[in-house]
Amino acid sequence: GAVVSQHPSWVICKSGTSVKIECRSLDFQATTMFWYRQFPKQSLMLMATSNEGSKATYEQGVEKDKFLINHASLTLSTLTVTSAHPEDSSFYICSAPIWTSGKKINTGELFFGEGSRLTVL
Amino acid sequence: EDKVVQSPLSLVVHEGDTVTLNCSYEVTNFRSLLWYKQEKKAPTFLFMLTSSGIEKKSGRLSSILDKKELFSILNITATQTGDSAVYLCAVDTHNTDKLIFGTGTRLQVFP
Numbered sequence: 387g388a389v390v391s392q393h394p395s396w397v398i399c400k401s402g403t404s405v406k407i408e409c410r411s412l413d414f415q416a417t418t419m420f421w422y423r424q425f426p427k428q429s430l431m432l433m434a435t436s437n438e439g440s441k442a443t444y445e446q447g448v449e450k451d452k453f454l455i456n457h458a459s460l461t462l463s464t465l466t467v468t469s470a471h472p473e474d475s476s477f478y479i480c481s482a483p484i485w486t487s488g489k490k491i492n493t494g495e496l497f498f499g500e501g502s503r504l505t506v507l
Numbered sequence: 508e509d510k511v512v513q514s515p516l517s518l519v520v521h522e523g524d525t526v527t528l529n530c531s532y533e534v535t536n537f538r539s540l541l542w543y544k545q546e547k548k549a550p551t552f553l554f555m556l557t558s559s560g561i562e563k564k565s566g567r568l569s570s571i572l573d574k575k576e577l578f579s580i581l582n583i584t585a586t587q588t589g590d591s592a593v594y595l596c597a598v599d600t601h602n603t604d605k606l607i608f609g610t611g612t613r614l615q616v617f618p
Contacts (some may be wrong), residue, residue: 498550
C-alpha cells in the first residue's frame with residue numbers, strides 16, 4: 387500500500403541553525419501534503435498545506451518565513467525550520483491524502499509519515 | 508471556527524476495564540469523522556465514520572457517530588496494556604482536504 391516516508395526521525399541542532407525535514411510519498415503522487423506540529427501531551431496542530439507547484443497555505447499564527455515549505459515535485463515536500471530556537475522543539479509530522487488506483491480518495495483519511503522530533507539546544 | 512473537542516483528556520484504568528472516549532464537533536460541511544491511535548510516533552488509523560447510528564467494530568474496539576448531536580464515541584472493551592496510547596478524533600469537511608484534530612485522550616492501562 388501507499389506509504390509516506392519522513393526523515394530525519396530525530397534531529398538535534400543548535401539555536402540559530404536551520405533544519406530541513408523531508409516527506410516523500412512512495413508509490414503514489416501527492417499533490418497535497420499537510421504538515422502538523424505536536425507539542426508534548428497535546429494534539430496535532432495543522433501548520434500548513436503544501437501544494438505541488440504552488441505556494442503553501444499556512445494556518446493562522448504560523449510564521450511563513452520561519453517555517454518554509456517547498457513542494458517541488460509530486461513525491462516530495464520539505465519543511466525547513468529556519469533560525470531554530472528552543473521553543474521550536476517539537477514533533478513535526480507530515481501526511482498526505484489517501485490514493486488508490488491512481489485516484490485520490492476523498493474520505494479524509496490520511497497517510498502519515500513517521501514524524502520528526504526536533505530538539506533545539 | 509471549526510472545532511473538535513475530546514473528553515476526557517486523560518484516563519487511567521486497569522486491564523479488563525471498558526472505556527468510552529468521547530468526541531464532539533462543530534464544523535461546517537461535515538464529511539467524515541476519523542479515529543486514530545497514536546503511540547510513540549505517527550497516528551494509526553482506526554475508524555472512519557460517515558453515517559449516523561452505524562457501529563464500526565474491530566476486535567475490542569467499536570465506534571459510532573451521531574450526526575444530529577454532533578458527537579462520536581470510541582469504546583474499548585477488556586482493555587489491555589497495549590491499548591495505552593493517545594486516541595485522536597479528527598473531522599474532515601467538504602471544504603478542504605485537511606483534518607481538524609481534537610485535543611486527544613491519553614489512555615493508560617495498568618496491569
